[in-house]
Each structure stands twice: as C-alpha cells, then as structure tokens.
Amino acid sequence: MRLDFRSEWRREALRTNLWLVPMLEVLGAVLLFVGTVAIDRAAYHGAIKLPSWVISGTADASRQILTTIAAAVITVIGVVFSVVIVALTLASTQFGPRMLRNFMRDRGTQWTLGTFVATFVYSILALIAISPGPHGDFVPHVSITTTLVLVVLDLAVLLYFIHHIAVQIQLPQVIASIAADVQKAIAAEAAPDSAGRPERGLSANELLARMAQEPGEVKATESGYLQYVRHSTLVRIATSTDSVIHLLQRPGHFLVNGRTMAVVWPADAAPSVARALQRAHLSGPYRSLSQDISFGIDQLVEIAIRALSPAVNDTFTALTCIDWLGDSLREIALGWHPEQVHRDAQGYIRVITTQTTFDRLVQRAFEKVRQAAAGMPAVMIRQLDALTEILEQVPLAGQRRVLLEQAEMIRTLCLETVPEKADREDVLRRYDTLARLAGTLQA
Incomplete structure (x- = not known):
C-alpha cells in the first residue's frame, strides 16, 4: 500500500530539526511544574499533607539547591551542544555535507537536548516559585523533589547519549541508516495510486503528441530543488480544468526560476493550473528522499x-x-513501480510524470x-x-x-x-x- 506522501513529508520536515523535540519537552516541563506547584500550594494551605519522603527545608536552602542544579544543568547543556556540533563537523568532513541532515534528524540527540533543557526550565520555575506568604515563606517541596528526580533522569540520559553518539558516528551505522531510508522510499511506491481504476480516453503517447502541437507552459516561480509533488492534488486540479498536466521535472531536479516546469493541454488551461500548481509542490535548497530514491x-x-x-x-x-x-x-x-501516469476516478489520464x-x-x-x-x-x-x-x-x-x-x-x-x-x-x-x-x- 502506498504511503501518504503528504504526511510523510510533514513528518520528515518536522523531524529534521533540533528545536521541535526540545520545545515539546519544555512545554511538558511547564505543564509538570503547574501540576506540582498546585500540589505544593495545597500543602502550604493545609489542604493536604505531604509524605515524609518529600524533601523539605528552608527557603534559603531550597534556593541554594535549585540554583546549583540549574547551573550544573546549563553547563551540561553546553557540553551536549558542543558534542553535537563536533559530530556534525565530523559528519560534514568525513561523510560529506549532505549527511548532516541524517544526523540532525536523529531522535536520540533531539531527546537528549530536550531533556536537559526541560530540566533547566523546570528548576528555574521552581526557583521563582519560592516566595513570601501569609504562613511564612512558600517553598515548593514537591517541585524541588521532582527537580532532583529529573536530575537523576538526566544522568541516565547523559550516559545513553555518550553511547548513542559513539554508535551514530560509526561509518557502518551511517551507511546502514541511509540504506534503510532508501528501503522506506521504495516501499512508499510499492503500489500505484491508479491501480484497479478503468483506463479510458487517450493514451499517454497520444496526449504527449497533442501537447507538442499545442503546449501550455507552466513556469517555475522560484529556484531550488524540487522536493515533493502532491500528485493527488494535481489530479484534482487537472480534473477541475478538464486538462492534462505533464510534469517535466521530478523530485531531485533543480528548478530554475522562469524555466518551464510543466506542460498543460489544452493550452488555455495553463494559467489556472499554474496558480494551483504552487499548492501541489515544494522546492528548497536541498534534496529530500521522500520521492527521490x-x-x-x-x-x-x-x-x-x-x-x-x-x-x-x-x-x-x-x-x-x-x-x-x-x-x-x-x-x-x-518492488519499485513508479507511476508514469495518474488517472482520475473515471480512468482518464490527468497527470504524466517524469521518472x-x-x-x-x-x-x-x-x-x-x-x-x-x-x-x-x-x-x-x-x-x-x-x-x-x-x-x-x-x-x-x-x-x-x-x-x-x-x-x-x-x-x-x-x-x-x-x-x-x-x-x-x-x-x-x-x-x-x-x-x-x-x-x-x-x-
């Protein structure tokens, strides 16, 4: 079954960055703090009683503990970022600059960075929460205990990260991960979209011959590598305008601003297709494996x-x-069966691709x-x-x-x-x- 390239592309775009996972973990840390400080407030006002294992102490001692933890965690964050930069530099020089995206999309590195940043944010929030109150200083004992638990978790994550990064920079691991991505891309095109649909209307060769006589050209509006084409959207566009679209470029090709990207028949449908085509493809400064084996x-x-x-x-x-x-x-x-033609629900060819x-x-x-x-x-x-x-x-x-x-x-x-x-x-x-x-x- 063919994978949904639209969702696959979104997952790839969201995965290939170093900010999404840390941001989500920071959001989780804020929500966790809201919950623990609510418990602390209830205990402060006598609504509940905290168990004996919850760490207690004065406001000054608590500030000292949280300040020390925050300083230590931010130092480790700097070390982790330095290790990541060294790994990226090594990947660029030894494996080639195109390998950087393979390291940036690594979930282990992203979760490690996020865990330490989230712990730092949580400890700062707990430090800020210490304040004077009607019954003496408010000290968030549950939040402080949770901070210490997070520090222990950070130590385990740090040990994992050291092992993980040592494995990730090994060439056999890098090569195997690239090959696994190729396997996924092959599986994504295992079954054609038009499988089982009736075949009606003119053949692809007949349509291409008519396009050569009466071409309606669609120009690229920006330069960059074609990264993703949403064929289902193109089929809907062609069906609504009763036209046929011939894509001259495939994912991986470099688009030049002002050069012909597609040909439309009949020619009078080209302006409508050109406006709609911008919603059906993405281009950028680099190539992607989503549709480019x-x-x-x-x-x-x-x-x-x-x-x-x-x-x-x-x-x-x-x-x-x-x-x-x-x-x-x-x-x-x-197992690779790239589709040269895409048909509408009635079986008429609407999109002809270059593969x-x-x-x-x-x-x-x-x-x-x-x-x-x-x-x-x-x-x-x-x-x-x-x-x-x-x-x-x-x-x-x-x-x-x-x-x-x-x-x-x-x-x-x-x-x-x-x-x-x-x-x-x-x-x-x-x-x-x-x-x-x-x-x-x-x-």
Missing part, C-alpha cells in the same frame, strides 16, 4: 568515492557501500564508484559480486542487459589498470561467473 543512492555513492580518494584510502568503507547499493538495487528491481529508470539508478550506483576504483581489484570484485546478486533476481531482460553492461565496463577497467596478473585473474573469474549466469537466464 536516487538521492539515497547518491549519498551511498558519495561516501564510497570519498573513501576511495587518495586522502582517505578506506577501501573497506567503499566495500560496505557497494554491499548496501547492491541490496537497494535488488529491492528497486523487485528515473532502473537503468539510470544502476548507472548512478556503479559508474562513479567504478571510475574511482581504477587499479583496485578488491572494489571491482565486490562490484561484480553485487551485480551477480542483483542479476539472480531481476525479472526483466532489459534490467539484466544494463547490469551486464556495467560488468563489461568493470572488466575493461580491470584489464587497463590492474598490473598484477593474479589480481586480474581474480576479477575476470568473477566476471565470467556473472556472464555465465546472464547466459543461463537468457536461455
């Missing part, structure tokens, strides 16, 4: 070619990336890594192994053809750049295994 592939490739660079020379990281690239392409071949192909995804996954792996037989062997595993499961002859093309280019690179005969023979044996498998599947 190739972005996840590019992230893995970026880590691999950085690892293969002379400055880093980390072959094993590149091999790990190749393993996950092969697994992602296998899933794409088996990346399996061939292009294979090229993106293997070509740059192959180009960076000149003279590295270990990388060539791992790429051939990945191609073999994909080849065993792809259902279509065209998919097998593009895999075999990549294998042939790896073979050529091996013959041209690997000087050692034994290393060349190892690579060529892997290639021969793949070629035999391809011949068996075609027979």
Whole structure:
C-alpha cells in the first residue's frame, strides 16, 4: 500500500530539526511544574499533607539547591551542544555535507537536548516559585523533589547519549541508516495510486503528441530543488480544468526560476493550473528522499568515492557501500513501480510524470564508484559480486542487459589498470561467473 506522501513529508520536515523535540519537552516541563506547584500550594494551605519522603527545608536552602542544579544543568547543556556540533563537523568532513541532515534528524540527540533543557526550565520555575506568604515563606517541596528526580533522569540520559553518539558516528551505522531510508522510499511506491481504476480516453503517447502541437507552459516561480509533488492534488486540479498536466521535472531536479516546469493541454488551461500548481509542490535548497530514491543512492555513492580518494584510502568503507547499493538495487528491481501516469476516478489520464529508470539508478550506483576504483581489484570484485546478486533476481531482460553492461565496463577497467596478473585473474573469474549466469537466464 502506498504511503501518504503528504504526511510523510510533514513528518520528515518536522523531524529534521533540533528545536521541535526540545520545545515539546519544555512545554511538558511547564505543564509538570503547574501540576506540582498546585500540589505544593495545597500543602502550604493545609489542604493536604505531604509524605515524609518529600524533601523539605528552608527557603534559603531550597534556593541554594535549585540554583546549583540549574547551573550544573546549563553547563551540561553546553557540553551536549558542543558534542553535537563536533559530530556534525565530523559528519560534514568525513561523510560529506549532505549527511548532516541524517544526523540532525536523529531522535536520540533531539531527546537528549530536550531533556536537559526541560530540566533547566523546570528548576528555574521552581526557583521563582519560592516566595513570601501569609504562613511564612512558600517553598515548593514537591517541585524541588521532582527537580532532583529529573536530575537523576538526566544522568541516565547523559550516559545513553555518550553511547548513542559513539554508535551514530560509526561509518557502518551511517551507511546502514541511509540504506534503510532508501528501503522506506521504495516501499512508499510499492503500489500505484491508479491501480484497479478503468483506463479510458487517450493514451499517454497520444496526449504527449497533442501537447507538442499545442503546449501550455507552466513556469517555475522560484529556484531550488524540487522536493515533493502532491500528485493527488494535481489530479484534482487537472480534473477541475478538464486538462492534462505533464510534469517535466521530478523530485531531485533543480528548478530554475522562469524555466518551464510543466506542460498543460489544452493550452488555455495553463494559467489556472499554474496558480494551483504552487499548492501541489515544494522546492528548497536541498534534496529530500521522500520521492527521490536516487538521492539515497547518491549519498551511498558519495561516501564510497570519498573513501576511495587518495586522502582517505578506506577501501573497506567503499566495500560496505557497494554491499548496501547492491541490496537497494535488488529491492528497486523487485518492488519499485513508479507511476508514469495518474488517472482520475473515471480512468482518464490527468497527470504524466517524469521518472528515473532502473537503468539510470544502476548507472548512478556503479559508474562513479567504478571510475574511482581504477587499479583496485578488491572494489571491482565486490562490484561484480553485487551485480551477480542483483542479476539472480531481476525479472526483466532489459534490467539484466544494463547490469551486464556495467560488468563489461568493470572488466575493461580491470584489464587497463590492474598490473598484477593474479589480481586480474581474480576479477575476470568473477566476471565470467556473472556472464555465465546472464547466459543461463537468457536461455
């Protein structure tokens, strides 16, 4: 079942920041303080009696306790923020700047920051609550006890954060998390929106031919990467104007202000579609994986070619990336079914989209890594192994053809750049295994 991209995009936008979760935790701390101070007020006026384990003391002692806690917590907050900044800097230099969003969206870091900030806010509110009253100084004993409980909780969270950040900056963990995001994006397009609807009216090729004769162009109103397209909204727009929309750009493409973004037929519906189209897409300064599977592939490739660079020379990281690239392409071949056309309830084509192909995804996954792996037989062997595993499961002859093309280019690179005969023979044996498998599947 196809996931709701609109809700998925909102979740992604809300998740990729460092302020939402801390803000919610601060709000929770304020609400908790309202509850505990109400109990303290009731106990102060004699309406209830506090249990013996609740911490009691004078107003001066309570101020001293809360001031010490607030000072200690704000110091730890500074340390945690410093660790986060160091982790982001490390991610930017070692993994690439596009990996920063993967670290910013980490819930463990967000909850850690939020817990310490919430404790600080709560302790300040409890400190402010100490005040003179008709029955002597009002001291919020329950609130002070709750503050101490929160400090103990903060210690546990700090230990968790140290472990968590140490795990998060490990390259295998980073690579696996990117591959998991690709898997989610593949699952999101597992079933077409128009599945089961009748097919009526002109075909996509006939509509494109008419658009070429009578194009109604819709221009982009701002520059930036196309991040998200709400196809259901576009279908409603096209249905209401009795038109067909051909999107020339897909998520991941860079929109240039004033350039054609879509073509509408008939042409006289273009102005109405142009006004409504602004509500049906989002663009921004960065790419998103919500509807752009190739972005996840590019992230893995970026880590691999950085690892293969002379400055880093980390072959094993590149091999790990190749393993996950092969697994992602296998899933794409088996379960990714991007819709080229979107139909209305009556079965008429209303939206024609531009989609990346399996061939292009294979090229993106293997070509740059192959180009960076000149003279590295270990990388060539791992790429051939990945191609073999994909080849065993792809259902279509065209998919097998593009895999075999990549294998042939790896073979050529091996013959041209690997000087050692034994290393060349190892690579060529892997290639021969793949070629035999391809011949068996075609027979």
